Amino acid sequence: MQREAIYLWYYFDVQLRQIFWYWVLGMGVGSAVSVFLKERIHGALRALGQKKLGYFGIFVSSVLGVASPLCMYGTIPIAASFSRSGVRDDWLAAFMMSSILLNPQLIIYSASLGGTVLIVRILSCFLCGMMAGLCVRWFYKEKPFFHFFGFAEPTSRDTDPDLLLRYIKNVWRNIKTTAPYFLFGLVLSALFQRYVPTEIMTDVFGGNEAWGVLMAATIGVPLYACGGGTIPLLQQWLWEGMSVGSAVAFMLTGPATKITNLGALKIVLGAKRLFLYLAYVMAVSLAIGLLVNQII
Numbered sequence: 001m002q003r004e005a006i007y008l009w010y011y012f013d014v015q016l017r018q019i020f021w022y023w024v025l026g027m028g029v030g031s032a033v034s035v036f037l038k039e040r041i042h043g044a045l046r047a048l049g050q051k052k053l054g055y056f057g058i059f060v061s062s063v064l065g066v067a068s069p070l071c072m073y074g075t076i077p078i079a080a081s082f083s084r085s086g087v088r089d090d091w092l093a094a095f096m097m098s099s100i101l102l103n104p105q106l107i108i109y110s111a112s113l114g115g116t117v118l119i120v121r122i123l124s125c126f127l128c129g130m131m132a133g134l135c136v137r138w139f140y141k142e143k144p145f146f147h148f149f150g151f152a153e154p155t156s157r158d159t160d161p162d163l164l165l166r167y168i169k170n171v172w173r174n175i176k177t178t179a180p181y182f183l184f185g186l187v188l189s190a191l192f193q194r195y196v197p198t199e200i201m202t203d204v205f206g207g208n209e210a211w212g213v214l215m216a217a218t219i220g221v222p223l224y225a226c227g228g229g230t231i232p233l234l235q236q237w238l239w240e241g242m243s244v245g246s247a248v249a250f251m252l253t254g255p256a257t258k259i260t261n262l263g264a265l266k267i268v269l270g271a272k273r274l275f276l277y278l279a280y281v282m283a284v285s286l287a288i289g290l291l292v293n294q295i296i
Contacts, residue, residue, distance in 0.1 A: 004194075011190035015232050022112040022231075023182055030105025031170040034069040035158050041067050042078055045095060049086030058137065061091040062129035065098030066107075066122065075099045076264050080148035089145040090137035098129025101255050105174075109231045110251075116296065117234075117244055124248050124288050128256075131284060146268050181229030189232035192240075205242040213289035216246035217282060220253035230254060245293030252285035 033041075045064045048057055070078065079092050102125040110118045136145045157173070160166040205212045234247055255261065257278065266274050 007194055008190045011193040012186055015189055015235065016186055019109075019112045019186075019232055019235065022109055023178070026105045026108035027171055027174045027178065029108050030069055030103065031167055031174050033067070033104045035163070035167045035170050037067075038069055038156075038158075042082075045087060045091070046082055046085045048091060049082065049088075055134075055137075057088065057091045058094045058130055058133035061087075061094040061133060062098045062126050065095040065129050066102050066126055067104065068095070068099045069103050069105065070099060076148075076268055079146070080268075083146065083148050088137075089140065090133045092146060093136040094129045094133030096129075097132035097256075098125050100261055101125040101128060101252060112231060113235055113238060113247075117238065117247060120244060120248055120292055120296070121251055124252060124292070127288065128252060128281075128284055132280065135280065145273065147270065148268055178229075182232075185229035185232040189236045192233065192236055205237060205246040210286070210290055212243055212246045213249045213286055213293065216242070217249035217253045217285045217289065220250040220285075221257045243293050244296045245289035245291070248292050249285045249289035252288065253281055256281040256285075 041064055045061060048060060051057070053060065068075065075096055079096055082092060082095070083089075102122065107118070107122065110121050113121075158166050158170055160169060205216055230250075234242075234250065238244075238247055262274070262278075265277060269277060
């Protein structure tokens with residue numbers, strides 16, 4: 001028993017040393033964006049409602065969604081505010097989709113997976129947002145896609161008049177929110193390293209096979225809890241032979257189907273459109289994962 005504990009601590013400690021500073025930097029950057037840039041990012045999208053940008057508006061909205069520091073529960077009230085400001089549903093779809101999948105803090109975390117995976121993650125999340133906007137534009141052109149009735153203006157918790165204190169409080173909230181998931185992810189990764197043979201991961205998720213991408217997309221649904229918490233797992237799986245396409249599929253379906261996100265989306269989409277959303281996420285994650293495996 002003592003020997004097993006030593007092995008597990010070794011795996012835990014090795015990965016903690018490799019990822020810890022990405023986590024710290026991610027929190028610092030994420031809180032800085034939230035405190036100092038959030039209003040400018042959201043103001044830029046709100047201003048789109050007064051312009052006729054056509055398809056280019058979908059592109060801009062997806063970029064702003066990636067840059068937004070909000071989680072889904074924060075994104076929906078602000079999206080309701082954007083809608084009242086005249087922002088189109090297809091632009092909102094692009095913004096909300098990419099905002100669910102990625103944020104500045106998670107971008108920093110993902111850098112620990114290597115430059116290739118980081119670039120692929122950013123591009124795939126942006127693409128997923130773009131395609132969501134296009135689908136809403138093409139298939140819901142004459143009718144509303146979202147129902148934001150009853151949503152009040154979002155309230156900000158970053159209200160301290162002292163900017164430094166405002167930033168410190170945001171970082172502290174960030175630590176309390178992400179630390180348990182981050183540590184849990186490290187524990188799971190250590191368990192995988194110790195008890196799951198490398199050959200299994202290579203056989204299931206390796207190579208360019210569609211089966212591996214489909215499996216990764218599927219397990220992303222129940223396993224994903226927090227972006228930072230899955231980074232240690234992904235890093236270990238990639239070391240053990242998981243293909244980049246499989247990793248991308250996991251990173252798309254995971255945050256998009258988080259149970260808390262689905263609960264929030266059910267309110268603004270309704271049952272029918274929520275089903276369409278889930279079908280879209282699975283189809284796009286599989287397609288992008290397979291495409292990535294063909295390229296890389």
